[in-house]
Amino acid sequence: MIATPQDRAVADWLRRLKWALAALPESDRDDIVAEAAAHLEEAAAAGRSTGEILTGFGAPELYARPFLDQAELARALGSQTAADLAGAVARRVHRSLVAALAGAALLAIVVVMFVAVTLVVMEVQDPIHTGLWLGAHVRFIGQIDDPSIARDLLGGWLIPLAAVVIGGGWVIGRLLLLAAVRRLARPG
Amino acid sequence: MTGEASTEAADGRKAQLLKGLAELALLSLLAERAHYGLEILDRLRGDAGMDVAEGTIYPLLHRLEKAGLTRAEWRLETEAARPRKYYALTDAGTAELKAQAAEWRRLSARLGAFLDRSGA
Numbered sequence: 001m002i003a004t005p006q007d008r009a010v011a012d013w014l015r016r017l018k019w020a021l022a023a024l025p026e027s028d029r030d031d032i033v034a035e036a037a038a039h040l041e042e043a044a045a046a047g048r049s050t051g052e053i054l055t056g057f058g059a060p061e062l063y064a065r066p067f068l069d070q071a072e073l074a075r076a077l078g079s080q081t082a083a084d085l086a087g088a089v090a091r092r093v094h095r096s097l098v099a100a101l102a103g104a105a106l107l108a109i110v111v112v113m114f115v116a117v118t119l120v121v122m123e124v125q126d127p128i129h130t131g132l133w134l135g136a137h138v139r140f141i142g143q144i145d146d147p148s149i150a151r152d153l154l155g156g157w158l159i160p161l162a163a164v165v166i167g168g169g170w171v172i173g174r175l176l177l178l179a180a181v182r183r184l185a186r187p188g
Numbered sequence: 189m190t191g192e193a194s195t196e197a198a199d200g201r202k203a204q205l206l207k208g209l210a211e212l213a214l215l216s217l218l219a220e221r222a223h224y225g226l227e228i229l230d231r232l233r234g235d236a237g238m239d240v241a242e243g244t245i246y247p248l249l250h251r252l253e254k255a256g257l258t259r260a261e262w263r264l265e266t267e268a269a270r271p272r273k274y275y276a277l278t279d280a281g282t283a284e285l286k287a288q289a290a291e292w293r294r295l296s297a298r299l300g301a302f303l304d305r306s307g308a
Contacts (some may be wrong), residue, residue, distance in 0.1 A: 031273070032250070038270045039226050039242065045269070046226075057244035066247035070254055186255070 005009040010040050012061055020064035024071050039153055053114035073185040079176075092184060102180035106173055113169040116162040123158050131158060191198060211238050212292055215277065215285040218258060222276035225249065250276055257281035 002026040003011075014037055028122040037055065043053045057063050086106070092099035122130040122143055132141045136151025144150060154161060198243040213236045217223060223231070229245055232238045252258045252275075259278050277285065 007272055032246075035225060035246065035273050038272060041270060042226050052243065058241070058243040063243050067250060070247070074254060
């Protein structure tokens, strides 16, 4: 049998699709490619033009994208590690409202956790000057130049409180990411 | 010019509406019996009047499968040259179809009544 230009176009399209799906597990990739190959062959046998069918599929790289998207979300939900979940959300902030909102909320949580960590470091290095200061003219959390002008409302509670904020931030952040990725993975 | 532009706009509106409804039509189709991709495409186009493309239907089928709404299996039938991947509805898919169909009927009835109020 001589390969017609149509056959070559189909083979080329399938080869590019396989290449575009390289990030997927082999069985998933073969499944998607075999399904498209069966469709192309059967639709052509039914009298449809190859060009028309390939146009329906779109460029292989574009056709591959939703499969890669789904696989990434499924992988993040499977591993449930903070890095996978955060990565899946971060790569969608520019094209998904859910991801953008989750990203903004997560950023706020990370900032609060960072402040808590900084305060713990300050407290360890300089417990005398670090605290939640309330005086006649001052009201802040951090390091004070002259501890005699204000009262430290937290005292020894700063580190336990910071630990609660850091731990709570981690738990809430993870739950938020998990909920966001589940929402992104939902059909429709 | 104006005619062309308005046809284009109408196509755009239709595409937006169809995208959301393709899933409902697909679930309804699979409730009949298991179908394979090309057959799904032909029936959604022919019977349901939905202008869906290959590039839309397969990712949707895989997403529904991953979500547990459909179950897929490769079958080699005597009249077919190649194995075909058949999709069937799971119990979760049947429940989803009921919920989506009820929602669509409620929505279309209300919107229909709303559009009819001034004969527009």
